[in-house]
Amino acid sequence: MEKDGKKLTKWELCRVVKELRKFKRHKQALEVYDWMNNREERFRLSASDAAIQLDLIAKVRGVSAAEDFFLRVPETVKDRRIYGALLNAYVRARMREKAESMIDNIRNKSFATHALPFNVMMTLYMNLKEYDKVDMMISEMMEKNIRLDIYSYNIWLSSRGSQGSVERMEQVFEQMKLDKTINPNWTTFSTMATMYIKMGQLEKAEDCLRRVESRITGRDRIPYHYLLSLYGNVGNREEVYRVWNIYKSNFPNIPNLGYHAIISSLVRMGDIEGAEKIYEEWLPTRTSYDPRIGNLLMGWYVKEGNLDKAESIFDHMAEAGGKPNSSTWEILADGHVREKRISEVLSCFKEAFLAEGSKRWKPKPVIVSSFFKLCEEEADMSSKGVLEGWLRQSGYLEDENYASLVGLSSELSNEKDSTGNINDNEENEILLNQFQGSL
Template sequence: MHSTIFSLLVLKVSSGSAMKLRSRFQPEAVGSYRRLLCSLAASTHSVEESSMKSTITKKSIKSEILRSKSPTRSPIAVLQDWIKSGHKVTISELRFISLQLQKSKRYHHALEIMKWMEAQKGFQISSADHATRIELILKVQGLTEAEEYFSQIRGTANQKAASLPLLHGYVKERAVEKAESLMMKLNELGLLVSPHPFNEMMKLYMATSQYDKVPAVIMQMKQNRIPTNILSFNLWMNACGEVSGVAAVEAIYREIMNNGNVEVGWSTLCTLANVYVKAGLVEKAVLVLKNAEKKLNTSKHLGYFFLITMYVSINNKEGVIRVWEACKSVSGRMTCGNYMCMLSCLVKLGDLVEAEKVFVEWESNCKNYDVRVSNVLLAAYVRNGLMEKAEAFHVYVLEKGGCPNYKTWEILMEGWVRSQDMEKAIDAMKKSFAMMKGCHWRPSEAILMSIVEYYEKHGNFQHANHLIRMIHHFGLASLPLYKVLLRMHINAQRPAFNILKMMVKDKIEMNGETSACFSSLCKRESARE
């Protein structure tokens, strides 16, 4: 008989100040939720997908829908046309199509397929279908709609399958009360039989700095004889590291070692090492990390880069290089992201020579010249005051086929402003502005202020006015920027009514100095009249 879960969660495990968790040392947390859903769906769909792959012809409902990539054309219209023309469609085909649409990140269309499928009387909807639909609703519509759909699901098996993606949605939105309410409902229905929902709750408490609630979740799992997996232990260790100290974490680690159902891997050892690092026990951390190196998987790169970042955090270059060299023997190509991580780590360690070697290695292996990789080295040159080297490197990247992005121009802008090469900085700013329509990047106010002040110093009224209008257009204007432009209007004896209109539109309130500037301009205009 399950006890009421959250009667325990309100208990305080210990007192003490809570520090912000470095959650990056929970690598299995990233994939555990997705793996669970995939395994759930696989039990229903794996045979169907296999048969689909062998029978789909060039002209099929699958190819008809996937070929039409227009966001405005509904796949339901294609389905209906297909059926009207005398064809049939099976639930296996619809599941396969929905899966392919999700892989292409066409979540809205995938949701339409699932809705249509569930509305048909001749199809038997599985528990995995309900879970998939909840997940898609969360991506496309949000929590409220997902909750509404969940409330309509009947049958304990269906509710159990759909509860995990909904709970994951609560965790993502940091909705603690809703997550706790859902857990209480699942507990009353007797549906809390695996560690996965409990792990989600612990992740939520960690994310909201409620570390003292995590041990209570573990206690509830033990009382209800829910098996604790390695993620459960890692979350528990991290929480105790925040509120109870090293001794409590070491006690948990000993419990893991005595638990025959879980295997200690590199992730658990990284978690322990991180606790030691925070406590200033660097020597202990190094010993644990060396042990973790022995646990690394020779078929996946992920663990190697967690260890590399751990060694960087304790300024251990020897460990970084050792793990990097071992990483090269792992099967499969390293991604641009892997090289960016290694370059960033070497830059943090201040070893630009080694970073250059890694960059040359990337160049020899890359298929496409990804400017994000070269940007890491470019930024290192700029921030170390090596502008000549940065400019030469930028030209080299262009010659190799690299296409600058907004970050490239931001890095160069920063360097040229620092070295007072303002004309080059202005040129880079114009090029970065041309890219702003397609991304969320925005230049820093400090850079913009430097350029506007440069215009003021040289009395370049027209260029300053044009820049402020552009800044206003992108919603980047601030009171200090407008103050510079106001001073320039006063010096140039120009009217400033347009500036006032822009400030009102940008909802920027005037301070005493700005009001005085406007008063001065207004008096001058009145005198002229």
């Protein structure tokens, strides 16, 4: 790290860590700390450094490595930040019992005097869909005179909206407006817009989206991605194109995420010509081929019964140096199910299970059950057994609800497979991402 006899200062190294974390290069950031830890005589690491290190260890080496690190930190250095970092690690891993025990620890040590630990717990309850617990956290903050910050209000709004109550969500917004320390931000209005869309109140949703736009500051691209997605959910094609043109005029380079947001919206609204045109526009500008963008068009073609067109996008993806992900293979599998080609379906699923990042993918129940039905119709039970074996091996059948959805359990479920729309946790993601950035 040091060359030509130049000694790096701790301040310089911490600035490098900050930059690396900003770009989610957690492994490299942790290596900088490891390097400093091996030179204890030169670098005295503070409580704040310990908290950052713990956060990085949890992301790179897992929660149990973070717990070991926590135990090794001297008691004199353990302040609210390191307790907060471990709490955050538990919440990210959705370890509910450990998180609840840690927040009790934080209360006992009198570290629960500000909004952050409560916000972290509320994001956990949001992800677990335990909305009453979010209300309990808010009540505790109010009883203890702990000031709600913008994140507290945004999570509370999201929680109330997720319970399907427009009135109760609007009550929170009224309360927020009365709090002179709070200035509602774009996340506030995109959260409310998402909820209004779910509840079918499209006019109110569009009003919130106009407010999102009026609150975009500086060089922040993320609000544009939400605007493109949410106007697509409302079904307002003109607004999708208008926002896209403003976005392009404000930023010379649009990242893959921006292209994904607009193409996804246009596909959802059935404007496939527009989506194809923007896909063509993206190809020469991209720095890397993001398979999720090709998947959007492939998914549309398969649903329309045009497997050839989907396969031509697939071939193009490979030529352009793109690596098909599990969902890419699954879309092709879906196309082959529709064409009743059992062996092709199996070879696509095999590739899907082997693809990089497949651990984060779960086969769509609707496609799996269609394949099983096809195997039964064609009396090909051995092929059904092969896919069932892969599902079992990957642990998916341990989830009873999932097993019942694919027809491998006697339990019936009314849950339907949702595809194409903003995913269920997207509003939580906005909150979590904004908020993890503040930690």
